[in-house]
Amino acid sequence: MPNGNDPRKHTIAVLVENKFGVLSRVAGLFSARGYNIESMSVGETLDPSVSRMTLVVRGDEFVIEQVTKQLHKLIDVIKVTDLTDESHVERELVLIRVNAEPSNRAEVLRTADIFRARVVDVTAVSFVLEATGDEGKLEALIELLRPMGIQELVRTGKVVIARGPKARVRRVEPPRKPRVADDPKVVGFAD
């Protein structure tokens, strides 16, 4: 068991008002308080007036407690949820431009295949691969491709959703009608 006081990565979901300047408020908080963001991704939710940010932050318990409280103190922040110790699915997308000389073309494709990565662009000397997965999978893919010569690498940052029938990071107004996915039998750990 990790000691609660050891710094580790936390994944925090933040619901915010979808207004201009909110991103800079959140980013500014981190720089002003001396916390580091490892990754951050933002997008609209079902309710277009609300955006959801997924932050990955490294810190011990006290730092994360302060991060959470300080985030919540921002006026435009509606809800802050630390999903680290919840059962959750995390995904990140990566685009990789990798050398594809005749000598290693097949090897690149085989590797891509193992990781269920897709070739989305191809030239005589290179491939662009698209892969999704959790951090471990993507790191493994990158490590295997590295010897072949990675030209360029772009990552989206993590997005995370809790497992199970209930939203851990609730929308502000509850949904009007029960939906099919609310039936626990329908939802499994499919991935």
Next chain:
Amino acid sequence: MKMPGARIVLECLKRQGVDLIFGLPGGAVLPIYDALYDFQGLRHILVRQEAAAGHAAEGYARTSGRVGVCLVTSGPAATNLVTALQDAMMDSIPIVAFTGQVPTHLIGNDAFQEADNVGITRSCTKHNFLVKDGNDLGPIIREAFHIASTGRPGPVHVDLPKDILVKEWDLVWPDQIHMRSYNPNYEGHPGQIKRAAKLLARAKKPVLYVGGGVISADASAELRELAELAQLPVTQTLMGLGSFPMEHPLSLDMLGMHGSYYANMAVHHSDVLVAVGARFDDRVTGRVDAFAPNAEIVHIDIDPSSISKNIQVGVPIVGDCRRVLVKLVEALREELRDEPPPAVGEARRQWATQLAEWKRDFPFRYEWSDDVVKPQYVVQEISNATGGEAFIVTGVGQHQMWAAQYYKFKHPRMWCTSGGLGTMGYGLPTAMGVQAANPGKLVINIDGDGSFAMNSQELATCFTEGLPVKTVIINNSGHGMVRQWQRIIYKERYCAIDLPGIPDWVRLAEAYGCVGLRVTKPSEVVPAIEKMISTPAPVVLDVCVDKDECVFPMVPAGGANTDMILVAPTREVRDKAAKSQTGF
């Protein structure tokens, strides 16, 4: 009915109950000043520099309990205001600051007097707004006042592009404010309050440590009730001064870096420490690992992020200080119905005896001199002359600490000082705001010569606006607090601290139409203070004091509160201090 945005701003201020604003006009806010020309029921006080408008709004807010308002133009005016905003942020003072902005179509064009105002004030306000649509003016102003005055109070900034002020809009004024993302918690958790009451009922060495939150929440009466109910000694932070009468037998005066020996010892040895509306600032705690090492700490604060930020807290209670204290008094009364065990009663008697001994043996003290005026003496005589019934404002530095140590505070909301940010130059403009909020009352700005010089231009405002602020300059011809640190910690390597004799403050005061007085001998102090108080005009009383005087007791930065230096240190103490971690 449609009207220009500028007029809407003024109408909204009026609906919000604002009757006084501090400001300085300029290009981008000219539409508002044009609307102000024939607008009834809103007094405008013209300051001489924008930071002064912000500080004056702070003084107004702190002493009246209402939101202070200031209005300045774009670019340099907004950047000048930043100091006051951060000051209000650190000390949780509710102000709403309006700045002008270039027209929306020019934003981002590096237009004349353009600055990214909201970008700049983002980190030094509780919240800020850029108005991009005139229909939002009413709702935004409503929200701005709501945010500034609720929860943990603080500054809110509203940036007003010029075209929004010129174009005509309908006045939209929401009846209610509903913000799904902002709902401060006022009621403390009943279970935690009960735990706190149980701890207090069984405490052998309890101490209440109270801060500015008690004043913001108007909780002084409830605090006193709690203290008297269980005979709990009370120490106040710099921001909390006035929340508990200093002449009360349970008062331990101020704690912290320049606090009383007895307050710091009491906190250090306490077994239950109840912090009320205070935030465990480094100037209070000293070295955190040596702060109140044996105490179970209860922390009552409206701001959850204050709790366990610097010091781990055993019993956190998030809520409004007044409401929580009311509940805590009830709960404690309940607990006290059963007689505490005899051991507790005996320990409490010993604790009271111990505190009384410390108070008797280590009071605030200084060496009297017949030849040179001691700064502490000046504050004592101001305290005597006013009987603790004057509004006291200070600058930042040695004089500020002496004011905090030697003035006998009686009432809340009668003390304004820059506690968190330590803004030199805070004194005079803030005193102006205090005077404007409290016409006919005695307002004394105890300032230093270095600090006063930073905003002395506001004497002009005092004169023209009929604000008879009394300034007492504790004049030691230099930056005294810096000098003190260089003397004690930097081995007397004095650098960049001398402010020799200029300007002549008496003549400067007279140049601004104010009355100037000077004192150089101890025997002249009392008559000069009396003369100052009885003069109806703004007065500057220049008191030339002993420049070698230091503020004691003192905890060197990074030291534990038990490492207090009580008197002018010997070389060996200085060497010890020099080895401690230093820094302002």
